[in-house]
Amino acid sequence: GGAGAQQAGGYLGLLQRAQVIRNQYANIASLGDSVEQLQAAHDAGRIDRFQVDLARQAWYNAQSQLLNAVAEYETTLDTFKLLYGMPPNLDIRIADPMLDQFNLLELELATLRTRVTDLLSMLRGTSDAQAEEAADDGEGVEVAPEISPAELAQLARIATDIVTAARRQLVVADEDIVKLDAALPARRAGLEKLAKRDDVRSAGISEDLLAPELLNERAAATKRDLVDLTARLETPWARLALLADSTLPADRLRGELTGALTQLSGELLELSLLQARARLDAITFDPVELTEEQGYCIASRYRRDWMNARAALVDSWRLIFFNADDLQSGLDLVFNGDIGNVGSNPLSLDPSNARLQMGLEFDSPLTRLAERNIYRQSLIEYQQARRTYYQFRDRVHAGIRDRLRQMRLDELNFELRRAAVHVAITQVDLARLRFSEPARPVAAALPGQTVNPGGGSQFGDTVARDLVNALVDLLLVQNDFLSVWVDNEVQRMQLDFDLGTMELDSNGLRIEHKQPLASFAEHLPDPAPCED
DSSP states (O other): OTTSOOOOOHHHHHHHHHHHHHHHHHHHHHHHHHHHHHHHHHHTTSSOHHHHHHHHHHHHHHHHHHHHHHHHHHHHHHHHHHHTTOOTTOOOOOOOGGGGGGOOSOHHHHHHHHHHHHHHHHHOOOOHHHHHHHHHTTOOOOOOOOOOHHHHHHHHHHHHHHHHHHHHHHHHHHHHHHHHHHHHHHHHHHHHHHHTOHHHHHTTOOGGGGOHHHHHHHHHHHHHHHHHHHHHHHHHHHHHHHHHTOOOOHHHHHHHHHHHHHHHHHHHHHHHHHHHHHHHHHOOOOOOOOOHHHHHHHHHHHOHHHHHHHHHHHHHHHHHHHHHGGGSOEEEEEEEEEEEESTTOTTOEEEEEEEEEEEEEEEOGGGOHHHHHHHHHHHHHHHHHHHHHHHHHHHHHHHHHHHHHHHHHHHHHHHHHHHHHHHHHHHHHHHHHGGGSOOEEOSSOOTTOOOOTTSEEOSOTTHHHHHHHHHHHHHHHHHHHHHHHHHHHHHHHHHHHHHTOOOBOTTSOBOOOSSOGGGGGTTSOSSSOOOO
16 A cells, blocks of 8 residues: 555455455545535536536546445455355355444445435436537537426425434544544644654654644644534535425525525535544554564563474484584493203203303593494584574564554554545545635636636636546545555564464454553563573
8 A cells, every 4th residue: 555554465455455445435426516616616617517427537546446345345355265165156245343433434425425416316406408509619518307296296205304314424424523532632742642653753753643632632622613514514404304395486496495405415425524533533443552572572482383393403412412422432331141951951051161251341532433423413403403593583572562663653554544534534625625715716718618607607727627636636545555454464463473362262363452562571580682
């Protein structure tokens, strides 16, 4: 990813891909809202057709990317099944709340906004005269079919159901604010600790980025904006409630319903962004408080392969003394004798027919050529074993250093990516605010520009492109933000494995440590090295 974190594999990779798909779905809902708002501006003569088509093209591209992401997820899931001995046609579903906190854009709210977009697509149309005039200008305009009064009444009732669902999303937003308040103390403590790191100062990172005061200001602004949005939502809700049982003429009812849903669509996007801001600041990051010296000591005491490597080195050292014993002089006291029988009776033994020999045998060191070669070979093998052991130890040490380095990088990147998501949300807000800017007077219509009857061009030439880019950037930084957290979880589990402290239950599942990793080093000797 763009934040230096790779796509995870295995089970965590499946969860990450599923979350990316949810992010993509929410992005499609936002692009759909934008297309409908731009289409309304085009129908009012406030924007040219090119900008509407630009946003629509981005919408289609996002839908295609979603289909590709789903297909890749299914392929990865089949590979996962084969890895664990399951047939690929087995219908399984991966469900885990581990990454639910990264649902920054509420999926139910995205579905609700998609329903509003669908209603607007049905309601919004162009007359035959407008279509002919646009065709003369070289623009293609879709002509919407006529809607009967009964169908309009049905759409109005559907709109009231959407209002009911939107009210539930306000309750969800209030719950997100409560979670944000609960997470603020831990977030402030984490920012203060992160700001004291030497690499943060040397990298020239802005102090405001890690300032707890800025976090407090953002949280307070989110609460104020939610209160203001709740008040603003009452306007389209009240309009839609009146239209549900309205006896207005069909044309006027269609226009009023379109206007109310257009306003509701924009406010729901704002609600989605407010939820994202609250959830974004509520996500906590638990750093691993472990030095590389502590990690080295823990690994030297808990890794079984380290114990085996140490024992193999000791065996090579003992073999030297074993082979050295054969190089010493030998002085042996030798006894030899026998006793014979008399006659043909084998049991008739006669002591006079016996002999006894006794002597000394001396083996000089000067004749120990084979033993000397074996001894020298054992010396060479010991040096080889010692170098192999040092290499093993250094590789473990380097691996632990690399894990801790990457986790420290993830800790800092996590806050940088969080800030990037905040900026992306602000960009979407600013792009949307341009829709409410007052008309700018123009002397005459420029090529490709539509002038409204009041003589003012409501939007600039880049308003659609800016909004599309802001929404696409929001999706990218969301996925980067997620990738950093997932990468840290992968590094955390790999560090647990590298230290030798990972434990599995009877089903082969990893047992989560209730105590921090640094606690494993409390009873170890200090300072390092610990393997001596």
